[in-house]
Amino acid sequence: MEVMVEQIVVYGIVFLLCIIIIFFYVRKKKTASKITEKKIAIAKEEGLYEPVSLHPYINLNTCIGSAACVAECPEKDILGIIDGKAAVINASNCVGHGACFHNCPVEAISLRIGTETRGVDLPHINQNFETNMRGIYIAGELGGMGLIKNSVEQGQQAIESIVQSKNIGKKEVYDVAIIGAGPAGISATLACKKYNLSYITLEQDSLGGTVFTFPRSKIVMTSPMDLPLYGKAKLYDTSKDELLSLWQKIITKHDIKINENTKVEDIVPQSDGTFKVITKNEECYLCSNVLIAIGRRGSPRKLNIPGEESQKVAYRLLEPEHIMNENIIVVGAGDSAIEASLLLKDHNKVIQVVRTETLTRCKPKNREKILDANEKGEVQLLYESNLISISHDSCTVKMDREDTIREFPNDRVFIFAGGELPTNFLEKAGVQITKRFGYVVKKHS
Numbered sequence: 001m002e003v004m005v006e007q008i009v010v011y012g013i014v015f016l017l018c019i020i021i022i023f024f025y026v027r028k029k030k031t032a033s034k035i036t037e038k039k040i041a042i043a044k045e046e047g048l049y050e051p052v053s054l055h056p057y058i059n060l061n062t063c064i065g066s067a068a069c070v071a072e073c074p075e076k077d078i079l080g081i082i083d084g085k086a087a088v089i090n091a092s093n094c095v096g097h098g099a100c101f102h103n104c105p106v107e108a109i110s111l112r113i114g115t116e117t118r119g120v121d122l123p124h125i126n127q128n129f130e131t132n133m134r135g136i137y138i139a140g141e142l143g144g145m146g147l148i149k150n151s152v153e154q155g156q157q158a159i160e161s162i163v164q165s166k167n168i169g170k171k172e173v174y175d176v177a178i179i180g181a182g183p184a185g186i187s188a189t190l191a192c193k194k195y196n197l198s199y200i201t202l203e204q205d206s207l208g209g210t211v212f213t214f215p216r217s218k219i220v221m222t223s224p225m226d227l228p229l230y231g232k233a234k235l236y237d238t239s240k241d242e243l244l245s246l247w248q249k250i251i252t253k254h255d256i257k258i259n260e261n262t263k264v265e266d267i268v269p270q271s272d273g274t275f276k277v278i279t280k281n282e283e284c285y286l287c288s289n290v291l292i293a294i295g296r297r298g299s300p301r302k303l304n305i306p307g308e309e310s311q312k313v314a315y316r317l318l319e320p321e322h323i324m325n326e327n328i329i330v331v332g333a334g335d336s337a338i339e340a341s342l343l344l345k346d347h348n349k350v351i352q353v354v355r356t357e358t359l360t361r362c363k364p365k366n367r368e369k370i371l372d373a374n375e376k377g378e379v380q381l382l383y384e385s386n387l388i389s390i391s392h393d394s395c396t397v398k399m400d401r402e403d404t405i406r407e408f409p410n411d412r413v414f415i416f417a418g419g420e421l422p423t424n425f426l427e428k429a430g431v432q433i434t435k436r437f438g439y440v441v442k443k444h445s
């Protein structure tokens with residue numbers, strides 16, 4: 001009898017312990033779900049919920065809520081868990097690492113471009129990276145597949161396809177014109193040198209493409225990749241500087257030329273099957289093939305005002321910590337402009353030139369911060385105004401509200417007037433584009 005009572009007590013304690021464990025487990029899950037739901041609500045409010053490019057799509061019928069995707073994603077708050085299933089949070093910040101896809105134990109994740117309601121323009125490319133226009137090839141993120149390693153591999157493969165096409169070796173015509181010097185364009189340039197092709201590489205900005213714009217402190221996640229003329233680059237978690245200096249080292253060693261600050265405006269097919277590649281400065285290059293490796297981020301829109309070509313004008317802010325005691329004009333009313341003003345305001349005198357009457361095209365938090373800074377006199381917001389000219393040490397602003405023109409002392413100008421997407425550029429060259437809705441991208445390693 002005594003033994004039975006003891007057993008009942010032991011079972012009772014075990015049962016109670018189980019209940020307590022289950023209670024805390026369920027409570028933890030519920031709290032985690034609530035946190036994810038809150039993050040999604042904020043992402044929606046800030047316009048970060050809708051994916052802009054490659055992103056994970058979760059099949060809720062297959063997902064078992066292992067959270068492997070959340071643990072493996074190297075970026076912050078792209079994925080979370082709600083009620084035991086994975087959920088996308090800040091989808092527009094996804095850069096397409098694909099770690100979620102590779103690590104899901106039940107294959108509940110696919111990588112997609114566009115959603116059911118929001119299409120994304122993708123050019124037509126065959127397995128050789130050639131478009132519908134014979135002789136025009138596309139490599140890298142523009143074709144839909146992001147990441148440094150993929151772009152590097154595609155750049156090289158596209159050049160190998162050109163070599164195999166035998167459409168090379170014409171007199172006084174470049175074999176290839178490469179447009180863009182991001183990971184894909186750099187790799188393609190190295191491959192041209194490796195295969196002895198005559199080439200010209202034209203980059204509107206600086207060598208490195210999107211990598212050049214990464215913050216210095218960012219950990220660049222990648223995996224070993226084959227670089228033409230170098231071999232296997234055994235990189236995993238690296239830095240922007242390490243990657244850029246590796247590329248620079250190979251370029252210098254092989255005496256390769258990349259034309260920076262040279263924007264291509266047009267690719268004009270010629271009747272003999274060659275192409276005229278025309279730059280913004282109206283230089284013109286004749287070539288048998290064109291490799292477009294311009295990524296998906298587009299070109300910054302210019303204001304086309306006198307003085308805009310000055311060295312003191314920039315279209316992005318890379319190292320605010322190095323800018324001190326300057327008179328700065330920031331043009332624009334979007335998040336990039338506001339964030340630049342906020343980063344610069346503590347050590348400089350910042351004037352932000354805004355075309356509109358109010359700030360409507362930005363995240364609520366940014367609006368709050370910049371209005372507060374304006375009120376405290378840390379930043380001067382000039383509404384209904386337009387920058388009309390830039391000179392060595394001043395800028396002229398047309399103030400529509402007061403119907404006046406004012407001159408401000410100035411050391412530096414940042415213009416954030418949006419960007420021109422690559423779609424128009426491709427269509428002008430005859431490249432076919434289709435809007436893709438929830439297009440499943442093939443598995444990549």
Ligand SMILES: Cc1cc2nc3c(=O)[nH]c(=O)nc-3n(C[C@H](O)[C@H](O)[C@H](O)COP(=O)(O)OP(=O)(O)OC[C@H]3O[C@@H](n4cnc5c(N)ncnc54)[C@H](O)[C@@H]3O)c2cc1C
Nearest residue numbers: 140141146147148180182183184204209210221264294295
């Ligand atoms: C915030 C962020 C973080 C990321 N982190 C990682 C990471 O950790 N690991 C990773 O693998 N990937 C990461 N990526 C993705 C990676 O940067 C891109 O997938 C990769 O750079 C794409 O390479 P690309 O050569 O196709 O294009 P890009 O790097 O975009 O280069 C395109 C180049 O073409 C130039 N160009 C455009 N138009 C013209 C024109 N008309 N004339 C001349 N030149 C032109 C541009 O100036 C640019 O230099 C990240 C991306 C972002 C935005």
